[in-house]
Amino acid sequence: MAVHTGRGVAAIEYPTGMNQNGDPSQAWIKVKPDGRVDVFAGTSDIGNGSKTIQSQIVAETLGVPYDWITYDNSNTDSSPVCTGTFASRATFVAGMAVKKAAERVREKVLEIAGKELEIDPSDLEILDGEVVAKGAPQKKISVGDVAAAATWTYGELITGTGAQLKPYAAIVDPETGRVDLPPHSAISYAACAAEDEVDDETGVVTVTRLVQCFDVGRAINPTLVEGQIEGGAVQGLGLGVLENCYPYYPSVEHRGGQFGSYLAPGMEDLPTLDTVLIENPSADGPYGAKGIGEMANNPQPPAIAAAVYDAVGVWVTELPITPERVLRALKAKAEPRREGKVVAFDDELSVNTVGTGLRFEVPA
Amino acid sequence: MKLTVNGIEREIESPPLTPLLFVLREELEVTSPKAGCQQGGCGACTVLVDGDPRRSCLTAVAAVAGAEITTAEGIGAPEELAPVQQAFTHHYAAQCGFCTAGMLVAAHAYVEGGGTDDRHAISEALAGHVCRCTGYVKIIDAVAAAARGDSFDLAVTAEGQYTTMQSGGGS
C-alpha cells in the first residue's frame, strides 16, 4: 500500500523526409516594387509553424527583415507542389525549396544592384534590406530601390524558383531490404528519462518528470522547437499511459466516443519537463536543420515503461500502461521463462500462444 | 431576443434552443468560438457570458437573453491586444490556433478575476480546455505572465524556461 518512484530511459533516432525519399517540395518567390517579398509554397501549416520557419529561412537567405516576407500557402493555383506536412519534412525538404528560391532572388537582386552601383555583384552583400559593398559600406542601395529599378528602369520581375527532391532510394534486394541510396534526408536523435510514481494499490502511474535531450541539427526558431518538444512530450505521455481507441484490444467493444471517455491528456497530466537542445547540423539541410516534429512523441512510452518496472517491478509492454494492467501484473508477479540461455518475457502475448498459423521461431 | 456581442447589441432571429455557439458562428458570423466537440468536453467553444466562461455549445441562446457575450475578437484587436493576447503571442501559447479562442477567453476571465501566476491555480482554472499541439506548457507560461502583469516585447518570443540550448554535440 504505497507509492513507489522509479526512473527509466530511452534513446531513439528518427529520419527526416519521406522514407525512401522521392517527395518533392517547390517554391517560388517574387519581389514587389518596394522590395517586399512574396513567397508561394505549398506546405500546409498544421500548427507546427511551417509558415514561420520558411519565412525565416527566406529572410535569412535574402538578407531582409522577417516582416518584409509575405507567405502564401493558401491554394493550389498559386502555390507549387509540396508533397505534404508529414514525415518531419516541412523544415528540411520544404525549407530547402524556399531557400533555393530565395538564393535565386538574391542573385537577381545583386545583379541589378551591381548595375545600379557599378560594382561587381560578387563584391556586394545584403544586410537588413540593404545591398552593401563589402568593405565599403557607404556604397549601398536599398533592396526597395533595387526592386523599383527592376520594375521601372530594367522592365524585369525579380523572381526565384526552388525545388528540393532527393532521389527515390529503391530497395534493390527485397530479401535483405538493402537500398541503393540513404532513404532519408537526415536523421535526428533524442534521449529521454522518465520519472514516475506508481501507486501499488490503485495501479495509477503518474509521470512526474521528463528529462529529454533532442538533437535538432539547427533550431531555426528555438521557441517553435520547444513547442514541438512540449507538445510531443504530452502526446507521448498519452500514448504511454492514457489513450486507447480500443480499450479492450483486440476487441472493438466499448470505444470512447467523447472527450470524457477517450483520455486525451489534459493540463493536469503535464509532468515537469527538462529539455536540452543540442545542434549537430545536418550535412545539407537549410542552415543545418533536421526534423523534430514527429520524433518528439517517440521516446516517452518506453522510458515510462522502464520507469514503471523500476518503481514496482513489473513490465507492462502493452500500451497504454493503465492502472488495471499494472494491478494485474502486480498480482501475477510473472517471471520470464528461463530455459538454458533463454530469458523469455510475455509468452502469453506471443503469436505462438494465441494463433496457430504463424510462429515466431527463435534460433536455438 | 437581444444579445450584446463584443459590445454591439444584436437582434437574434435563431430559434430559442439554438446553441449560442451556432447563433454566434452562423447567424452573427462571429467565428472564433469553434465546434470542437459539441459535448462540452474540449473548451474550444468557450465564450464569456457577463464575464464568466461558458461552453457556448451547451448553452441555449434563450438562456443568455440580454447578456453581454465576449469572444476572442472582442477582447482586443490586432492594433491593441489585451494583456492575455499579448502574453499568448509572446509566449507562443498558440500553435494551430484552434483551441486558442476558447482558451484565451477563459484565461482572460481568470486574469481579470484576480488570478495569480500559480501554475496549479491556472491549471485548475483552465481544466477542461483541451489542447493537442502545445502540451500546455506555454499556455500556462502565458497566463502566469499576464497574471503577473508582465509587459511584452511582441517582436520576439520568450525563451522557454524548461529548455536549455547547448551547441555542438557531434564529432
Added chain:
Amino acid sequence: MKAVGARLPRYDGVAHVTGRTVFVDDVRIPGTLWVKALRSPAHHADVKGLDVRKAESAKGVHAVITWKDVPLLEYGHLSALGIPADEPLLAKDDVRYKGQPIALVAAEDEETALEAVEAIELDLEEKPALFDVRKAFDADAPRVHHWGNWYPHFEAEMDRRQIRKGDVDRAFDEADAIVQGVYRPAAIEHVPLETQVCQVVPEPNGRLTIYSCTQALYFSLGVVAAHLQVPLNKLKLVGGTVGGGFGGKVDTATETMCSLLALKSGRPVKWRWTREEEFLCSSTRAPWHMEIADAVSKDGWILGRKMLTLHDSGGYARFSPYGLTKHSFHHTGAYTIPNLSFDGYVVFTNRVPTTAMRGFGVTSVSFATETHMSRIADVLGLDPFEVRLRNANRIGDTSPNGVVYTDPSTVPTIQAIAEHLGHELSADYRTMTNAKREGELLPEHLVAQLGNPEDH
C-alpha cells in the same frame, strides 16, 4: 538582424489570438448544403441491397451519392510507390469496418440530412469478423480482404517486409543470453481540435473550389483528381491552415465525396465531422504487435536480433505498407546490431483503417526496442545508460539495410541526460564520442558491418 536561430513570433500568431484565423469551417458561402453520411453499422458484411430513392426524393435533399457516382471508385493513394488500390471511396460489395461510409446526403440543413440518411434502405449480410492480428494466419480465420488477410504486394510480390543481415544463427549460437519480449502499443486517435471538415463550391467555369483541412494540398489534389478523372487544374484546393493534423488529415477522407455532391447538386456543400465521428470513424494510429529476440553477450553487446512485426492495418491498406517498410529500416533503433532477421506483415482486420500518426512506423519500433533494451540491461545487471552507449550508432556503422551512419548523435544525447539527471557514468562512458569504432568498441562481431561514411 539574423532570422535563422531567432525567436521570432509566429507568422499568424496575432490572427490566432484575436480569433481571426480562418479555418475551413469558418468560411461562409451562401447556399451551402449540409452533408451527412450513412456509415456501416456492421464490422464485416456483404452489401445485399442499397436503395437511396427515399432519401433522394425527400424534401430538402439536393443530392445523394453512392459508389455508382464515383468515376474511379478505387484509387491507391500511394500507387506511385507501388501500393495498389484496394479501397472503394464508398462501399460497393462489402463493408469491412464499422463506420465505413456507404452513401452521402447533401441537404438544406443538418436535420434534413440526418433524416434522409435514416431513410436509406441498407441490407447487410453480416460475416464473421477478424480483430486479432495474431489469429489472422490461422487456417480457419475469417477472410477479411480480397488479397487475403495480409498484404501480398511488396517488391517481387513478397507477402512480408524482410530484412536480413549477417548471420543471425551464429549470433544466437554465440550469445551468452537470449532475451525475448512482446510489445503491443495501442491504436490512438489523433484528436486534432479541428475535426475533419471540407467545403466544396462549384464555380461558374466548371471548376471546383475545395476548402480542405488537408495536411497535404497537392497530395489531396491528386487524390481527388484521380477519383474524379479530371486534370489537376479542374480543381482548386484552398487551405494550408489546419487546426491540428498529426498525420490524420492526409487520408483525404472528405474532399472527393464533397466534390461529387457539389457536382451532383450544383450547390456548395459542407461536411463537418462530429467529434463522435472523429473518435469512432476516423483513421487511427495503428496497433502494432512486435516480438523481439536478442542474442546478447554478458558484457552487454547485442550480437543479433530476430524480430517479427504484425502491423494492424484495419480494413484496408492505405499507407500501411509504407509505414511497415519505414519501421523495418529502423528496427535496430539507435544501435548497431550486425546480425538481423526481421519479418513484418501488414495484417488486415475489421477495424477502422489505420494511417499515419506522428512518428509513423518508428514510434512503435522505438517503444519495442527501447523497452527491450531496458530489459536487457536489467537481465544482465548492467547500467541502462552504459549498455546503450556501448551499442550506440557511431560514424561508419551501418543500418539494418546497409546505410552508413555519417554523424549519429546517440552518444551525446544519452550523455546529456545522464549529466542532467546527475547519473554518474564511469570514465570510459563519460568521454565516449560518436567517432568511428576502434579498440574495445570494435569487437570482432562488428567489423564486417562497417561502411565508409566518405562514400555518402
